[in-house]
Amino acid sequence: MCGIVGAVSQRNIVPVLIQGLQRLEYRGYDSCGVAVHQGGELRRSRSTDRVAELGTLVDHDGVEGRIGIAHTRWATHGVPAVHNAHPHFSHGPGADAMSQRPGRIALVHNGIIENHDELRAALRARGYEFVSQTDTEVIAHLIDSCYQDDLFDAVQRAIPQLKGAYAIAVFCREEPQRVVGARLGSPLVLGVGQGENFFASDAMALAGVTDQIVYLEDGDVVDLQQTRYWITAMAADGSRTPVERPVRTVHAHSGAAELGPYRHYMQKEIFEQPRAIGDTLEGVQAITPELFGDGAHGVFKAIDKVLILACGTSSYAGLTAKYWLESIARIPTQVEIASEYRYRDSVPDPATLVVTITQSGETADTLAALKHARGLGMEHTLTICNVATSAMVRECKLAYITRAGVEIGVASTKAFTTQLAGLFLLTLALAQSRGRLSEAEEQAHLKAMRHLPVALQAVLALEPQVIAWAEDFASKENALFLGRGLHYPVALEGALKLKEISYIHAEAYPAGELKHGPLALVTAQMPVVTVAPNDALLEKLKSNMQEVRARGGQLYVFADSDTRIESEPGVHVIRLPEHYGPLSPILHVVPLQLLAYHTACARGTDVDKPRNLAKSVTVE
Structure with a gap:
């Protein structure tokens, strides 16, 4: 979702900040800004507008400086507005909030502050003026209220008063040599350069600038200066102690790859699936x-059930895996929406393998659900994730x-199919550990998996036929998707793709539920994708299809x-x-992706950046 870039340098850092924001555009945003x-x-x-316009x-404004912070915002509190x-x-206190001379604190923030109303009331009583509807402005005023000639100290005194999740980068008019950062429940990394240092919410933002990355832990506060930095962490007694975090070499991608012959990144990523599966x-x-x-x-021998935690598309990958795990590995499996699981009473079992599924590894609800499960005593944890350096993997x-x-x-495509590949491997590994996978079966499954890239290429060759269907769908406002058994989650994923990028209302059902x-x-105006x-279950499905035709x-x-x-x-x-x-779901989801994509193209929507959505959901 929101993106952060910050820097302390000897050079004008604004071009680096803008470039960093451009590399985070894929996460989704509705406004952006830079301060130096x-x-x-200040x-x-x-x-x-887009980062390019920024x-x-x-x-035009002549903004330049050696220290600065920048941000892409996905609106939570307050409408998208400057x-x-x-x-x-x-x-x-005493400052004119609308004057040309701002206060002394500049701040960017990812996350949500849950007690912002309470803090806003207290700060207003002390004379602070608010010009936005955001929870973020509360943090800037709070740090200002704690400021006593030392920004690092002010941030450390302010953050215990915050309830919720945050990653912040902040600098002060009176201290032009430093930017201070802090994180709790929202990602923030430190980039170590030559005579300059950086903050970012994602190492990708710093690709080409530095590959020396420090992954900060929850509770860390960082004093970032031109040639040095130091970190403090929260001790058990509430005090702060200096800590060292390892510096890792991370070869992050340098941003969006070339589109080549494709119209959109989504189309490119659909066609990258044979390669992605092969690489996985x-x-x-x-x-x-x-x-x-x-x-x-040892973990696989110790567990007797599986709990899958995920959100959105990843949860549909989990629902597919439930069929595999129970039919092939014969292990009871429960799939929970992460944002619901963390807030309901459940019956924990220490002999459970808790499996999280996440593309980014930073999904806030899934991370919180994992911590909730561990807090209930379920310590056997495993993740299927696309980012090796993410918080979830750690x-x-x-x-x-x-x-x-x-x-x-x-809208996720290749991340979904590679998650399915990883989950199928997990199914086979658990089946083997439970004595339910013969050598002949193992070889047959491996042969089928190795053939997936070729099989996917054959499915992608159906694109011209799907385009013809998309022309019909473009004029519709509603659609039903049907599947049975293992392919019901595929129907769910197909409906999600269509609604995400074409804005057509689409719902998926198990086909046997039609009569319920x-x-x-169902009318002549309702397309039903099957x-x-x-x-x-084919013959049962054919009967359900006849029910549709009869209406x-x-x-x-x-x-x-x-x-x-x-x-x-x-x-x-x-x-x-x-x-x-x-393995049929991995093939059958691809034409559903193509249908959604070409329908969206026909309707003229913003395929890669659909309205109101973000790529990496790092707030609750």
């Missing part, structure tokens, strides 16, 4: 628990790193080649090249 220390004053430029505005955009300045499975020669890290063998004992590469489009309510929606693999509904069927479902008036069929057994 210039001529003994200067800033803010915009509700760069033009900065040049006065709500970061960076925020403090306006202390590279080096897997045999099924062993050690694919998931040292000590995995928090879990075991991990499988998918190798999807950077995903720019907000959704059939009332996932129809040649599996044990005049229009069926759009993604069928395997041997399902004997024929095109006719009201029944449109696209045939996938082959049936792929338990």
Whole structure:
């Protein structure tokens, strides 16, 4: 979601700040801004346009400086507007909040401050003026109220008063040599350069600037100066103690790759799936628990059930894995929406493997749900994640790193299919540890997985047929998606993709549920997308399709080649090249991605940056 970049340097740092924001654009935002220390004053430029326009505005305003902070905001408190955009300045007692001379504190913030109303009332009583509706402005005023000629001390005294999650970077008019950062529940990294140092919410923002990265821990406060930095952490008694965090060499991607022949990053990423699956499975020669890290063998022997925690698309990957885990590994599996699990009473079992699924590894709700599960005594943890250096990987004992590469489009595609590949490997490893996977079965599954890139290429060749369907869908405002068994989660994912980027209202149901309510929606104007693999539930699914046709509904069927479902008036069929057994969801989701993508293109929506959505959801 929101992005932070900050720096202390000998050079004009504004071009680096703007470049860093551009590399974070994929996360989603609705305003952006930059602030610097210039001529003994705080200067800033803010915009509700794209970062490129902010760069033009900065040049026009003549904003430059050797220390500065920058931000992309995804609105939580207050509408997207310049006065709500970061960076925020403090306006202390006696200051005119609307004057050209700002206060002494400049601050950017990711996260949500839950007690902002209480703090705002107290600060107003002390004479502080507020010009935004954000919770962030409260932090700037609070730090100002704690300031006694030492910014590092002021931040350390202010943050215990904050309830919620935050990553902040802040500097002061009176101290032009430092930027102070702090984090709790929201990511922040430190970049170590040559004669300059940096903050960022993601190491990607610093690609090409430095590859020496320090991953900060919850509770850390950092004093960042030109040639040095130091970190303090919160001790058990509430005091602060100096700590050292390891410096890691991180070869982050230098931002969005070239689009090449593609119109959007989403289309490019759909077509990268054969490569991404191949990379994710590279080096897997045999099924062993050690694919998931040292000590995995003992953990797999110690557990007798699985709890999957995830959000959004990742939760649908978890629902698919539930079918695999229970049918192949014969292990009871529960899938929970992370944002719900953390707030409900549940029955913990220490013999549970807690599996988190997240593309970024920084999803706030999933991280909080993991910590909640551990707090209940469930210490066996494993993550399926696309970012090896993420907070989730550091928090879990075991991990499988998918190798999807950077995903720019907000609507996840290759991250989803690589998550499924990792989860299928987990299924096989758990089956093996429980004595439920013969050598012949292992080899058959591995052969099928190695063939996935070729099979996916054949599915992608169906794009022209999907484009024809998209022309029909572009004029619709509602759609139903149906699947049965293993392919019900695929239907859920297809509906999510369509609503995310085309803004068509779409819902998915198990096909057997049609008669229990959704059939009332079916008319000639309601397209019904059906996932129809040649599996044990095919004949049942055909009966459900007849229920739709009897009500005049229009069926759009993604069928395997041997399902004997024929095109006719009201029944449109696209045939996938082959049936792929338990791995079929990885193939069947791809034409659903293409359908959503081309429908969005036909409707003229912003495919890569759909309204109101963010790529990495780092706030609750």
